[in-house]
Amino acid sequence: MGSLHLDLKDCSNCPIRHRAVCSRCEPDELETLEEIKYYRTYEAGQPILWKGDHMEFVASVVTGIATLSQTMEDGRTQMVGLLLPSDFIGRPGRTEAPFDVTAVSDVTVCCFRRRPFEGLMTTTPHIGQRLLEMTLDELDSAREWMTVLGRKTAREKIASLLVIVARRDASLRKQSPKNGMIFDLPLTRESMADYLGLTLETVSRQISALKKEGIIELEGKRRVIVPDFETLLLETGDDVDGGFIS
Template sequence: MHDHSVHVQCSECPIRHRAVCARCETDELNRLEQIKYYRSFQAGQTIIWSGDRMEFVGSVVSGIATLTQTMEDGRRQMVGLLLPSDFVGRPGRATAAFDVTATTDLVMCCFRKKPFEELMATTPHIAQRLLEMTLDELDAAREWMLLLGRKTAREKIASLISIIARRDAALHLRRAGGKLAVDLPLTREEMADYLGLTLETVSRQISALKKDGVITLEGNRHVQIPDLDRLLEEAGDDSDGGMLV
């Protein structure tokens, strides 16, 4: 579909970011220059919240946003993690029984809903592309459900790290000389919300994985993976899913 292999700074985006904005470079959506605009959010800023409606659809250019659902008593479950190139928003009727929050400073490439819908109706490509992306997300959600329902805390942590590593690899981010490394873009608490755990358990399991040599830590966020197969095994994934070349 896309060729994500470009590493240079995206020339179109008004801000600086680590990875090239794949969406901007190659996507069909890019044809829609007329109705496209960029929007920045600060870390911690809520973009929409339950009951409210989002007036745009768009994709993440840089930074990270999360979708979370919250119960009355405060229990929170993350239901979506939006990394660069991910799409949010629902053409057609409103969705949004969940919050969308920027966890880092965030730039999104947005399209106003109305004109976007009109364009979608006249351009089969757009709807098909969007369907493709939504189906990918649905697949990811289903793997996530397996994780939430059946995996142990240790497996959940290992899965999360390998998921982020996979995403990074897909965007051709850091792949420094054989040794695989990822930056966890989330706090322990956010990881806990992602995995359906408490932050204490997350911390303990990360420590355990470190002690067992599955990962090494540098600071709180930077994780090195000496042996990817080992990590995938810990994650309980039966297939590597062709993660890395």
């Protein structure tokens, strides 16, 4: 989930190819997409979209992580979602951005000009089918987050976020989460606190407790090692046979 080091002119080199909106496209369909795509990069903290912006493009997150947030009438900002690699920004038929989208880390997005992309939705069934699946997955994830934010303890919230990131990281590597897996946590502790509705002190205390009990190991500030994935799952408060949508 770090910075981009691959040559993406050829879609076959794309690190999200098997998960993105174009994952089921045939070679001729990819050639059509090539004609309307371009890449943009954003530094950590830089806005990608402001709520109400006219949507000139839709896009897939290729590397990095971004947040979806909404500013309330009293000026407070509520983080309402995360965009991880392969997640989609925008909706065909929607001309204005419904949320602020901000890069948390350095982000690269693969953009498609909105109007031509909307045209492809009717002529390229593979794109429409995959986008529908992604939208339904997003809905499931949103429902899960309602449980995370509303009913879980601080420890369960932290463990749940770690599991979500671990599963996505494994998926991008075409693997299943496993014991001893290593991934980079793309959020600062401040961002985790904002997203989970916790204080910075609580986040730091809970992460330290998970580390002290051997549930996770840390290398530096961001690298996480999970000695036993099932043990981490138990800390989420979820049914181990169910869990989060990845």
